[in-house]
Amino acid sequence: DAKTTQPTSMDCAEGRAANLPCNHSTISGNEYVYWYRQIHSQGPQYIIHGLKNNETNEMASLIITEDRKSSTLILPHATLRDTAVYYCIVMYTGANSKLTFGKGITLSVRP
Amino acid sequence: DSGVTQTPKHLITATGQRVTLRCSPRSGDLSVYWYQQSLDQGLQFLIQYYNGEERAKGNILERFSAQQFPDLHSELNLSSLELGDSALYFCASSPRPNSGNTIYFGEGSWLTVV
Numbered sequence: 266d267a268k269t270t271q272p273t274s275m276d277c278a279e280g281r282a283a284n285l286p287c288n289h290s291t292i293s294g295n296e297y298v299y300w301y302r303q304i305h306s307q308g309p310q311y312i313i314h315g316l317k318n319n320e321t322n323e324m325a326s327l328i329i330t331e332d333r334k335s336s337t338l339i340l341p342h343a344t345l346r347d348t349a350v351y352y353c354i355v356m357y358t359g360a361n362s363k364l365t366f367g368k369g370i371t372l373s374v375r376p
Numbered sequence: 377d378s379g380v381t382q383t384p385k386h387l388i389t390a391t392g393q394r395v396t397l398r399c400s401p402r403s404g405d406l407s408v409y410w411y412q413q414s415l416d417q418g419l420q421f422l423i424q425y426y427n428g429e430e431r432a433k434g435n436i437l438e439r440f441s442a443q444q445f446p447d448l449h450s451e452l453n454l455s456s457l458e459l460g461d462s463a464l465y466f467c468a469s470s471p472r473p474n475s476g477n478t479i480y481f482g483e484g485s486w487l488t489v490v
Contacts, residue, residue, distance in 0.1 A: 297476065299479075301481075303419075306413075306464060306484070307483060307484075308378065308380075308466055308481035308482050308483045308484050309419065309466070309468075309481045310378075310481070311378075311478050311479065311480055311481075314478065316476075352419075358476060360426070360431060361424070361431050361432040363409060363421050363424055363432055363434070364409075364421070364468075364479055365421060366411075366418060366419035366420075366421075367418075368418060
């Protein structure tokens with residue numbers, strides 16, 4: 266699976282958009298970009314995933330660059346409850362595909 | 377609620393003992409994954425099953441074993457427990473092992489070895 270690089274931490278103000286970057290410069294054509302988050306030792310929570318196109322759901326938007334070497338997760342209106350570790354993961358299509366977690370980025374939302 | 381159910385939520389046991397952690401996947405999901413999260417290691421993939429068959433193996437110790445039953449629930453067996461096995465153990469499930477699907481995680485089983 267391609268490796269991802271994320272900043273260690275970032276913060277944003279409550280109510281503002283949080284833009285979380287991720288680099289995956291070695292991604293290959295059959296690999297998806299997934300985002301999960303983990304709030305204080307709870308189970309990792311699925312946020313969104315995509316292959317090439319930008320994706321949006323009720324939680325967030327995922328913007329993938331045209332060359333697919335980087336992506337940005339956007340939480341449009343961050344709340345205190347969005348404080349968590351966010352993981353950007355690249356996973357290939359295949360029978361043995363699995364999520365490989367790195368260290369993630371710690372997002373702190375301040376009042 | 378992800379739909380993945382793990383029991384027990386908390387477990388305290390002594391070194392040398394054996395425990396079994398149970399996972400019920402989401403309805404309709406055929407693939408089950410087990411992960412370990414300890415303070416200094418992050419989330420580590422242990423093993424994956426699909427429809428009863430082992431599909432992928434990660435950093436799973438020989439003292440640990442798992443299986444998936446015909447009703448698709450899975451069990452992770454941890455034996456000869458050591459202090460270092462204290463961790464959160466997560467189960468996850470997906471319809472099938474393909475990265476186009478979403479993988480959902482349970483809330484985990486906290487294991488403390490004393």
